[in-house]
Amino acid sequence: MNNLSGIAEVLIPASSLKDSESFYHCLGYETVAEHDWGMIQMTKLSTPPISLISKKFFPSVSIGFVSDDLDQCVKQLEQNKISISEDDRSSQPPRIVFSDPDGLEIHIFGV
16 A cells, blocks of 8 residues: 555553563653553654553554555555455544454554
8 A cells, every 4th residue: 555654553462561561661662641441652762652552452463554545545455355344434533444364453544
């Protein structure tokens, strides 16, 4: 897809949010937000943000991309016979969700 402009975020499932947060602090990431329901968002200069999320919500890694033309992404996925599992183009931010052949969940967020 030519209209992807970068990685939006990477979701990393964590058994212990606090232990994972400490680990990523050691790698130079800073905590930017903590959510009581089980998510910690972190960032590091010039890298995509990461979100540590409770394994009860996301059992596997997930990746999100950014696109300036979400409708075109949908057309390209359909042309390639890739099933969209969630189509939330009316939400804020708009997004679609699908999986790669190994089941890795992929999000594309519209900008």
